[in-house]
Amino acid sequence: MTIDATDRRIIEATGAGLPLAPAPYAAVAERLGLSEAEVIDRLAAMQARGVVRRIALAPNHYALGLAANGMTVWDVEDTEASRLGRQVGALEFVTHCYLRPRALPDWPYNLFAMVHGHDRAEVEEKRAAIRVLLGPGCRADDVLYSTRILKKTGLRLARREG
Amino acid sequence: MSRPAAPVALDDTDRRILNALQEGFPLSPRPFAEAGEALGLSEDALIARLARLRETGAITRFGPFFDAxxxxxxxxxxxxxxxxxxxxxxxxxxxxxxxxxxxxxxxxxxxxxxxxxxxxxxxxxxxxxxxxxxxxxxxxxxxxxxxxxxxxxxxx
Incomplete structure (x- = not known):
């Protein structure tokens, strides 16, 4: 267990976001009956342990005009997958890149790279650039465009009894 | 369930804020003052801009991101x-x-x-x-x- 009950309360209090006030950590602390220093120190410690990945802003791609969101998927040789994945992940326009298991026979793809663009033509251009980069190391590929956001919530912790 | 939001009109300052704060936000007593300084904005101005960006839907989330x-x-x-x-x-x-x-x-x-x-x-x-x-x-x-x-x- 890498978080204790107080960490958990801080996570719950900030899961929906930080207050937009001059001293946001003090505002969180006040709500929890803690000191500002304790909230800051605990968040810093959680960040050092990787529990907090970062404190930052996540833009809404749609609102920024990046209306086309394509999950590009690739079937690459397992022995080459890590090397190729690093190269694809380093592309400036790829926001997330993961190696995942295939689900044969339905799903032959093991490399996933998320690409955003103003329209599908822009996503297709970027997809073509990935195809060039992968070269003969790629056996098949596809792109899945998102057509609707069905749900989007921050991380919520399940209530623990007792 | 939500439909894609209509594109929001952003000025250069909004763009600089969105780009800078994607990278990270200070963990200090007056983080808006600190982040604003790097952007040439006062604490109040940065807070007001962020409030408007959040209201118009340009920001999905602002705060700590946790790794389950x-x-x-x-x-x-x-x-x-x-x-x-x-x-x-x-x-x-x-x-x-x-x-x-x-x-x-x-x-x-x-x-x-x-x-x-x-x-x-x-x-x-x-x-x-x-x-x-x-x-x-x-x-x-x-x-x-x-x-x-x-x-x-x-x-x-």
Whole structure:
């Protein structure tokens, strides 16, 4: 267990976001009956342990005009997958890149790279650039465009009894 | 459920804020003053801009991002092939699970893609099984084997 009950309360209090006030950590602390220093120190410690990945802003791609969101998927040789994945992940326009298991026979793809663009033509251009980069190391590929956001919530912790 | 927001009108200052704060936000008593200084904005001006960006939907989230795996939990991407005539019903059943963090409709035979975030690794298969029982449809699991981490840039 890498978080204790107080960490958990801080996570719950900030899961929906930080207050937009001059001293946001003090505002969180006040709500929890803690000191500002304790909230800051605990968040810093959680960040050092990787529990907090970062404190930052996540833009809404749609609102920024990046209306086309394509999950590009690739079937690459397992022995080459890590090397190729690093190269694809380093592309400036790829926001997330993961190696995942295939689900044969339905799903032959093991490399996933998320690409955003103003329209599908822009996503297709970027997809073509990935195809060039992968070269003969790629056996098949596809792109899945998102057509609707069905749900989007921050991380919520399940209530623990007792 | 939400429809894609209409594009928001942004000026150069908004773009600089969005780009800078994607990289990180200070963990200090007056973080808006500190972040504002780097952007040439007063504390009040940065807070007012962020409030407006949040109101207009240009910002999805602002604050700490937690890693469920580091807390002993797990994330998993999942997919289902949902018949068109049952899509809305299945969506309601899937979204009703609190472990479903986000869910997207995608143009493919596998047309529903969602992420499970659970407090324990076993929670992933338990939740997936619950969804299979509720919907009568198979859930394919795509856990990440490796992440090629490159940051979170979106050119605003």
């Amino acid at each position: 795996a580091a807390m002993g939990g797990a994330f998993c991407l999942c997919a289902m092939a949902v018949p068109a005539d049952r899509f809305e019903t299945v969506m309601t059943e899937v979204n009703a699970q609190p472990e479903v963090a986000h869910n997207y409709e995608r143009a493919h035979r596998l047309n529903m893609w969602f992420v499970l975030a659970t407090e324990t690794p076993e929670g992933i298969t338990q939740t997936a099984r619950r969804i299979e029982e509720a919907t009568g449809l198979p859930v394919l699991l795509f856990p990440k084997l490796e992440e090629f981490f490159i940051g979170f840039r979106v050119a605003a």
